[in-house]
Amino acid sequence: xxxxxxxLSRNSEYSVSExxxxxxxxxxxxxxxxxxxxxxxxxxxxxxxxNYEKVQDxxxxxxxxxxxxxxxxxxxxxxxxxxxxxxxxxxxYLMAGAxxxxxxxxxxxxxxxSAFVSRKLSALDGILSTATHFILKRYKDDGVVLEDEDISxxxxxxx
Amino acid sequence: xxxxxxxxxxxxxxxPSGIRKFFDIVNEMDDVISLSVGEPDFRxxxxxxxxxxxxxxxxxxxxxxxxxxxxxxxxxxxFLKRKYTLTxxxxxxxxxxxxxxxxxxxxxxxxxNPDDExxxxxxxxxxxxxxxxxxxxxxxxxNTKAENSFRLKPYELEAAITPKSKVLILSYPNNPTGAIMxxxxxxxxAEVVKKHDLFVISDEIYSExxxxxxxxxxxxxxxxxxxxxxxxxxxKAYAMTGWRLGYAAGPAPVLEQMTKLHQYCIMSAPTxxxxxxxxxxxxxxxxxxxxxSDYEMRRRLVVGRFNxxxxxxFEPKGAFYCFPSIKSTGLSSEEFCTRLLNAKGVAVVxxxxxxxxxxxxxxxxxxxxxxxxxxxxxxxxxxxKEL
Numbered sequence: 001x002x003x004x005x006x007x008l009s010r011n012s013e014y015s016v017s018e019x020x021x022x023x024x025x026x027x028x029x030x031x032x033x034x035x036x037x038x039x040x041x042x043x044x045x046x047x048x049x050x051n052y053e054k055v056q057d058x059x060x061x062x063x064x065x066x067x068x069x070x071x072x073x074x075x076x077x078x079x080x081x082x083x084x085x086x087x088x089x090x091x092x093y094l095m096a097g098a099x100x101x102x103x104x105x106x107x108x109x110x111x112x113x114s115a116f117v118s119r120k121l122s123a124l125d126g127i128l129s130t131a132t133h134f135i136l137k138r139y140k141d142d143g144v145v146l147e148d149e150d151i152s153x154x155x156x157x158x159x
Numbered sequence: 160x161x162x163x164x165x166x167x168x169x170x171x172x173x174x175p176s177g178i179r180k181f182f183d184i185v186n187e188m189d190d191v192i193s194l195s196v197g198e199p200d201f202r203x204x205x206x207x208x209x210x211x212x213x214x215x216x217x218x219x220x221x222x223x224x225x226x227x228x229x230x231x232x233x234x235x236x237x238f239l240k241r242k243y244t245l246t247x248x249x250x251x252x253x254x255x256x257x258x259x260x261x262x263x264x265x266x267x268x269x270x271x272n273p274d275d276e277x278x279x280x281x282x283x284x285x286x287x288x289x290x291x292x293x294x295x296x297x298x299x300x301x302n303t304k305a306e307n308s309f310r311l312k313p314y315e316l317e318a319a320i321t322p323k324s325k326v327l328i329l330s331y332p333n334n335p336t337g338a339i340m341x342x343x344x345x346x347x348x349a350e351v352v353k354k355h356d357l358f359v360i361s362d363e364i365y366s367e368x369x370x371x372x373x374x375x376x377x378x379x380x381x382x383x384x385x386x387x388x389x390x391x392x393x394x395k396a397y398a399m400t401g402w403r404l405g406y407a408a409g410p411a412p413v414l415e416q417m418t419k420l421h422q423y424c425i426m427s428a429p430t431x432x433x434x435x436x437x438x439x440x441x442x443x444x445x446x447x448x449x450x451x452s453d454y455e456m457r458r459r460l461v462v463g464r465f466n467x468x469x470x471x472x473f474e475p476k477g478a479f480y481c482f483p484s485i486k487s488t489g490l491s492s493e494e495f496c497t498r499l500l501n502a503k504g505v506a507v508v509x510x511x512x513x514x515x516x517x518x519x520x521x522x523x524x525x526x527x528x529x530x531x532x533x534x535x536x537x538x539x540x541x542x543x544k545e546l
């Protein structure tokens with residue numbers, strides 16, 4: 001992966017001048033490259049990485065495995081699109097392996113998520129089965145270790 | 160009780176490192192943003208750690224041969240060949256040691272007689288002078304200069320040579336300056352070394368961490384392998400400081416005496432570490448490349464930011480340190496470090512800890528995550544504005 005993209009994917013707060021220094025490229029060039037990433041839809045946006053372990057009313061998150069019947073022409077795309085349209089759905093992935101689609105659903109409560117699964121999701125044409133898994137605790141999200149004590153530096157000052 | 164009469168005179172007279180006090184303060188303070196460590200922030204690559212674990216599981220808990228496992232010595236010879244075009248016979252020319260540090264100690268003890276002179280360029284790693292003093296030989300310090308990018312110049316070496324000169328300790332890529340010696344620089348030094356019939360101890364522990372060009376070993380130059388002892392190890396290249404494993408490679412007659420001394424004082428280097436090191440040498444090249452590429456970005460950021468702040472910093476092309484000049488602040492190195500620590504909780508090492516000629520500089524380690532470096536640099540910038 002391109003180094004600029006890698007840096008921004010880890011931390012979007014680098015200033016253009018810092019990025020230019022790190023990459024050894026002129027600032028204007030870096031600025032133009034970022035704009036191109038944005039225009040091409042490769043960078044889709046910038047937002048805070050929230051540690052939901054520390055948020056009281058963060059609600060619940062479920063991973064749902066779906067087995068579905070693929071359509072004749074559109075394969076899995078059509079049904080994936082219909083699932084994506086629900087606001088409750090955070091992510092949708094087509095998987096290789098024992099099931100077809102993996103989706104991440106967020107809700108205020110377990111009841112809300114179960115209602116979504118039983119009333120909305122299962123009701124869609126082509127859904128053969130669902131398996132819902134609730135997240136109990138987050139240790140690491142998007143490459144960031146969430147427990148503070150794990151990042152302590154044990155190295156001593158020395159020569 | 161007065162212990163003076165029990166203690167060895169030489170060690171008692173070795174001046175205590177002035178910096179120790181400063182280190183103690185830093186290590187006891189909470190919330191210090193440190194840029195002061197001298198080791199990688201990376202952990203040893205997992206497959207290397209696993210090789211150590213597997214060796215323990217299969218009960219490999221005895222001494223190894225004095226020289227180190229033959230397999231390891233063979234891998235070291237291959238590594239030195241493919242990386243630096245050096246040729247050594249693993250049976251007679253390589254000794255595995257407890258870190259590069261032991262190799263240095265044993266080398267100096269096996270080469271220096273009382274009253275011999277050992278040439279040491281500074282700023283440099285702190286152990287050369289005391290280890291030389293312990294043998295009764297005389298350390299002769301050569302001050303390298305910022306305007307030469309802290310490279311050792313042939314005329315500086317020439318000026319320090321006397322009829323008693325015997326050994327030159329060469330330390331590049333350099334801690335604390337980040338300086339390197341390119342092939343032409345080394346050729347000029349090699350000429351002087353041969354002319355005056357000196358022997359070279361070349362401490363190349365940072366050899367895998369160079370930026371923009373590959374490391375050149377002075378031993379690879381014509382006529383130099385017979386008068387050079389190369390010291391290297393696993394700490395910096397493979398992020399294996401805690402494993403304590405290094406090695407020396409050089410002429411068989413020198414290695415023979417070193418092996419004898421090593422046998423009496425150490426027996427053999429740590430067994431577990433040797434198994435891990437075999438794995439590192441066999442399958443660790445890509446780990447080095449990844450770490451180097453990360454260091455490279457940090458280096459550019461840190462050096463660029465210091466220059467922006469007005470603390471001029473020559474471009475360090477090796478190791479993971481930069482050595483900015485703080486002369487523009489009007490403070491001494493120690494004052495700068497103490498005040499920065501108290502005002503902003505940022506720890507850097509005073510340059511004079513690495514030799515008097517390091518005064519006016521501070522050593523900044525960029526062996527930290529980019530976010531950590533960003534925060535520390537921000538605080539240093541605030542500190543400079545408030546001065």
